[in-house]
Amino acid sequence: ERSLLGLKDLSRSEIESILDRAAYWEAQQEKVVPVLSSSFVANMFFENSTRTRFSFEMAEKRLGAQVLNFAAAASSVEKGESIYDTVKTLESMGIDAGVIRLKPAGVLEELASKLSVPLINAGDGNNEHPTQALLDLFTMKRKFGTLQGLTVSIIGDISHSRVARSDLWALRKFGAEVKFCAPQNMVAPDLEPYAAYVSMEEALKSDVVMMLRVQLERHETGMFKSAEEYRAQYGLTEERAARLSKHTLIMHPAPVNRNVEIDDAVVECEQSAIFTQMSNGVPVRMAVMERALR
Ligand code: CP
Numbered sequence: 001e002r003s004l005l006g007l008k009d010l011s012r013s014e015i016e017s018i019l020d021r022a023a024y025w026e027a028q029q030e031k032v033v034p035v036l037s038s039s040f041v042a043n044m045f046f047e048n049s050t051r052t053r054f055s056f057e058m059a060e061k062r063l064g065a066q067v068l069n070f071a072a073a074a075s076s077v078e079k080g081e082s083i084y085d086t087v088k089t090l091e092s093m094g095i096d097a098g099v100i101r102l103k104p105a106g107v108l109e110e111l112a113s114k115l116s117v118p119l120i121n122a123g124d125g126n127n128e129h130p131t132q133a134l135l136d137l138f139t140m141k142r143k144f145g146t147l148q149g150l151t152v153s154i155i156g157d158i159s160h161s162r163v164a165r166s167d168l169w170a171l172r173k174f175g176a177e178v179k180f181c182a183p184q185n186m187v188a189p190d191l192e193p194y195a196a197y198v199s200m201e202e203a204l205k206s207d208v209v210m211m212l213r214v215q216l217e218r219h220e221t222g223m224f225k226s227a228e229e230y231r232a233q234y235g236l237t238e239e240r241a242a243r244l245s246k247h248t249l250i251m252h253p254a255p256v257n258r259n260v261e262i263d264d265a266v267v268e269c270e271q272s273a274i275f276t277q278m279s280n281g282v283p284v285r286m287a288v289m290e291r292a293l294r
Helices: 010-025 051-062 081-094 110-114 132-146 164-174 227-234 236-242 273-294
Strands: 040-045 064-070 097-102 119-124 151-155 177-181 208-211 248-251
Touching: 010 132, 010 164, 010 273, 040 051, 051 064, 051 097, 051 119, 051 132, 051 273, 064 081, 081 097, 097 110, 097 273, 110 164, 119 132, 119 151, 119 273, 132 164, 132 248, 132 273, 151 164, 151 236, 164 177, 248 273
Parallel strands: 040 064, 040 097, 097 119, 151 177, 151 208, 208 248
Antiparallel strands: none
16 A cells, blocks of 8 residues: 555555655765655645745655645636545646645545555544644654653644644554543544543643644634634643753644744744754655655
8 A cells, every 4th residue: 555545554664664764865965865855746735835845845756756736715716516526637747756745534435445546644624634743753753762651741732633643643552642622512422432631730741742723614613712722731831841851842733823822932932843853854754755656
């Protein structure tokens, strides 16, 4: 299987081999190693992105792939063309793999079953964001040496978070303990059997404190009342960050709502891995593209 639709059904050894290969690419001195120069990759983003879109493009170009970028807003999707017809069109033209981000959950699997090119999930609704979780695991492993026994608190908008889901599925395979902390209207009932909800005080005791963005664009009107209130109850404020154990790693998939889920001064503090996560996204996605195409 060369597609990467999610981590829930990917084995621990498959994940380990991607992380090992990412370490190889991270250590590579040459910026461009053109092992994929005869492969055409389409980055198909039906939902906005900065990090995922550009780090895939960076990864693909570092491997010498021929890159086609597709943005839904500038395409015939605007005339009503379906996602399937769009991807089938690119497949007909001869792409060798597609990186795809979708607004709705539950579409990707069917799409992959109808197409023959490998598809890489770059985030589908609130279902999965596998390459984000892979880069998160890579970052944690770098810091702690192992994932076994690690405690990871994921704090905030769990219900809308594909990052929380992918991290949860992957971390469980490695013997890490995931805890959630969220306001009542942001809990995910489907995940309750897999991770306990704890208080903010308790959540801050973990080895990793992962803050999530409040996904305002996915909230129904009235669900999110006040940024100040959210920050006071669930934000990683400077005061809370100062009370963290010195070994605790602060993470956030970004984009960040500064001074809502995390204070401005904490984003780039010494314990924060937020921009390291972004750096690590490139070698991780190199490993994923190589797996899809070689
Ligand atoms: N973390 C993440 O997926 O960011 P983008 O939405 O900018 O890709």
